[in-house]
Structures are given as structure tokens and as C-alpha cells.
Amino acid sequence: SDPQSSKTYSFVSLPGNAVKKRPRRRYDEIERLYHCSWPGCTKSYGTLNHLNAHIVMQRHGTKRSPGEFKELRKQWRKAKKEESERAALAQQQ
Known part of the structure; x- marks a missing residue:
């Protein structure tokens, strides 16, 4: 008979208070x-x-592991970083 246990909670989200989801990539x-x-x-x-x-x-063999793509991801991140640095330099000029 705890007075706290009789409380009801409402979790209905209010319009205009919604959290914006990140848009799906095209x-x-x-x-x-x-x-x-x-x-x-x-x-x-x-x-x-x-x-x-x-x-x-599709039964195209066994699942691939993240380790197989480690070097590929590393190269991709490096290229992406260089590209964004070039874009930043071009924007400054």
C-alpha cells in the first residue's frame, strides 16, 4: 500500500517535440x-x-568477418579525410 505505486505514467510524445531521425542515405x-x-x-x-x-x-558461401575489411576501411577513411581537407582548403580560397 505504498502511495507511490498508484501513480500512472504517460509516455505519449507531444507533437513538435519529436526527435529528428537521421535521414536514410540515398x-x-x-x-x-x-x-x-x-x-x-x-x-x-x-x-x-x-x-x-x-x-x-543467396547461399554465397560463409559470412565475412570485419577483419577481412580492416585494411580496406582504413584506406577509405584516409581517402575520405584527404578529400574533406581538400574541400575545406578550396572553400577557404
Whole structure:
């Protein structure tokens, strides 16, 4: 018979108070780093999870591990950083 236990809580979100979700990337914006290695398959994906879903559903071998793509991701990050630095320099001029 605790007076606290009779409280009811309402978690209805108020309009205009909604948290904005990050927008979904458009098809042409997705950097497709993860390629299917199955012979004759040309599919590539923006996430390892999506590649592995493809591999399992199409039975294109065993799931790929993050370690296989470590060097690839490292090179991609370096190229992306250099590109953003060039863009920043061009904007300053």
C-alpha cells in the first residue's frame, strides 16, 4: 500500500517535440565497400551486415568477418579525410 505505486505514467510524445531521425542515405550516396566474392556475383553493399545478409540468403558461401575489411576501411577513411581537407582548403580560397 505504498502511495507511490498508484501513480500512472504517460509516455505519449507531444507533437513538435519529436526527435529528428537521421535521414536514410540515398542509393547514390552509399559507399559500397563490401563486395560479394562469389564467382559471377557483382553485388556490393554499404555495410558488412547487409553483405552478410545477402551471402546467407543467396547461399554465397560463409559470412565475412570485419577483419577481412580492416585494411580496406582504413584506406577509405584516409581517402575520405584527404578529400574533406581538400574541400575545406578550396572553400577557404
